[in-house]
Amino acid sequence: MDAKQTNGGRRHFLKTGAAAGLALKVGVTAAEPRASTPALPMPEYEKLDALALASAIREGRLTALEALEAAIARAEARSQINAVALRHFDLARENAQRLSRMGRAERAAWAQTAPLAGVPFALKDLGVAMKGTVTTQGCAFFKDAVADHDSTLVQRYRAAGLNIFAKTTTPEFGQTATTESRLFGLTRNPWNLAYSAGGSSGGAAAAVAAGIVPAAHASDGGGSIRIPSSHCGLFGLKPSRGLVPMGPKMLEGWLGLSAQNVISRSVRDSALLLQLTQGPEAGSRTGPQPGALIDAITRPPRRLRIALMEQNPFGAPVHPECLDAVRAAARLCESLGHVVEMAAPKLAIGEMFGSMGIATAAGMLASVRMREKETGRTAREDEFEPLNWRSLQLARGYSAEQAFTARTVFDQAARTVDLFLGEYDLILSPVTAAPAPLLGAMSLDQPYESFVKVAMTASPFTAIFNMTGHPAMSVPLHWNGAGMPIGAQFAAPFGAEATLLALAAQLEQAAPWKDRRPVL
Template sequence: MNTAQPDSLKPKAVDALPLSGYEGFDAMDLAAHIRSGQLTPLEVLDAAMARADVRSQINAVALRHDEQAREAAVQLSRMGQVERNNLADKAPLLGVPFALKDLGVAMQGTITTQGCAFFKDAVASQDSTLVQRYRAAGLNIFAKTTTPEFGQTATTESRLFGLTRNPWNLAYSAGGSSGGAAAAVAAGILPVAHASDGGGSIRIPASHCGLFGLKPSRGLVPMGPKMLEGWLGLSAHHVVSRSVRDSALLLQLTQGPEAGSRTGPQPGTVMDAIARPPRRLRIALMEVNPFGEPLHPDCLDAARAAARLCESLGHSVEVAMPQLAIGDMFASMGVATAVGMLSTVSTREKELGRAAREDEFEPLNWRSLQLARSYSAEQVFIARNVFDQAARTLDLFLADYDLILSPVTATPAPLLGVMSLDQSYEDFVKVAMTGPPFTAMFNMSGHPAMSVPLHWNAEGMPVGAQFAAPFGDEATLLALAAQLEQAAPWKDRRPAL
């Protein structure tokens, strides 16, 4: 199969982009340079916008909010250094450009489409709690990144915005559903971007794009105020990033309860965790696809390479896996995601005063919406109980191990079109479960899990390794990630753009 990139899709050569060193900085670097006066918020915003323009073939950006971002950058740039430094404790990322995923969050006065034509004019009346916290951290939000419709597949392709391409090879998927966020970071547009994860949607794009991606424990990062738990608890919000420390800092700045929330571990000072190596860890290595289906050698190689690196750092690794009711779990996941989508659509129907039309949705999502209307309250209740039982099984397993190591996906990044929602159900199901067999179990159980970029295959494509921890133990994941980042640095491994 020819996977060479057509000349028409290759990023155009540019003699010079603003701020030539921009792509070597993470968010904390940029913030430090802004505080010191070496850079201004306007300079770094211009650098991000220019790269979004020049690398538009990747199609990572769905919506732009240039005017309000530029106004904010101008105001911040007019501040004196003393004034900026006085804000450093409260807003440690002051002036750093940022993007939201175009799904599941709201920024007042702007549109969030959910990747769906039915929501193409849905203007938010208020900020999400998470967006409030991003703003309080000092981030300057200038865009929203692409997502598949309602985040319902492990690729980022939609009728509304088209194909999002992997910066490592534009013929391949960037993963989903936070594929736009991951593509934007991998392409050097941003050092870090908001992402969300209902079945692997942070970790899968991070794996496919050579980035770090952490899904937090259920309830740790706020999702309100309109809905405090997404997809019966499956969904979690955080970021994809190039550096571990950016992820740790943003988790520290955004974690913790909001008014009305009743779940989630107690917030901790996770930045402290990355300052020192973790203790000797007992790690269980999963080498078998939970569905009993084949596992691509590249994905197994990535997990085994991570295991060897962990052993070289003094950790203990042994092959073991929890015994889960995988069939029941994924059937329940189908109920939860479909009913969650139906609830979102029904709310929009009430706002518009009309029913949604079939031509406003991808075929597979329209099918799911019709099925969701037939599900009973008992089925939804059973689904949540199945998730709770999976959590219990994993809690008991993790009593004997500190972490679970596995592949992120069952296959490397697929070619574009393979996992599209715009195809027949029969074709889709043949490939759909190669994406989340390892990731989704931790959405159902609520445990934290991360994808770490430690392996590239013979074709030069990144393939991540997943680590999962006991509920609420993000500190151990981040401590290990920082240790791995130091032992096998990935910061300078970038696609040739």
């Protein structure tokens, strides 16, 4: 095929919607009406997941530069959502131009090792490093912290061919389940701009829900992948402790609470990205064995025995809409031949969450002290959100014994859940105890007492599996009467990501969500 034919085919692809045929065929559901945005380039861009975009780039139906400009145009046109914290557009354009200059044979050869070559991608502005760029952690004290290296995970994203063009918003140090900060302002939920997109990976979820990228990097220390996925109608899986590398500087985050992966619209994007990034790095000593995750989504799971945990671990009420969501998920699982029974592990919830507070505050303090050493100056109170400054002062008084005991509490909880999952294949629960809150309700800039009342509705279910290290996912199967999405959480035995992904793919086919999108 000569250049004229190739360019003609690409124009046809961009103008006629032929690209839609590349999307994962999971069925069709009634789509929400969408406002047209004729000024945005590449109208079909938002219908393509990462695999479909990579296929189109590899086969020459569009260039990496065209895909990147489509992403950038949407990030700028939908800036009122405030999902993008840092723009690395020029760096990404250089990468895209380099790929766009390759011939078809050269692109195909590179795609053998880089299956997502040219796909636009965004990192979360927390806990990762990309050499020569700033990661602020959502905090003014880190606003000029330029990385001198790539995180191991970023190295693996680059090796996969992803074109990183931005970092997404996060609350300061990821310390709340909304994405609001003094440094970058409020990140809004694309389904209703008055509401939170969740946190702490709210920028990642908002960017995917708004069609800026098909998938985005996210991290989860207490629910920070699953909560935004639930609030924004997306798929999000927190992997088992140690499966995805956290290094090279620190090989565990928050005494093992934190894990990294992505938020995506399609299950297959999450499966591929996890497959490409899983596995040990230099210095790793613990973690599950990497699995064949793409293979897992090509066949339905065996008949699963699922424990349904409806009761809030704190004994507080669960909002009726969240119960509606989890019960709808239970009915769908039963219709697919799985067995669902009411059951829940018995956990020392008070000790667990007290230990979590010690771990997260101590981890934040370690990061601040490392930055103080780099800058040669002491951090100031006015460079932090009030509630985080409070936590930092408390952390200065924690003892080594308290930190050691916290990890022991997590390990004992993990043992309890392991034994429980000897009887069940999965645990099904709400993601949160309440739907997405209004912006401001969980801000870190308010009195501690008012913050705690609302924050306790956010992560009573999700944080359990950060403390135990088990994998857990949020699946978008329910929308309330106001049109806001509410996910359902499934947790699995340690290292059983393949089981979760197989079920997620089955649910995606039975109750497709890819065409359910916010009106922008």
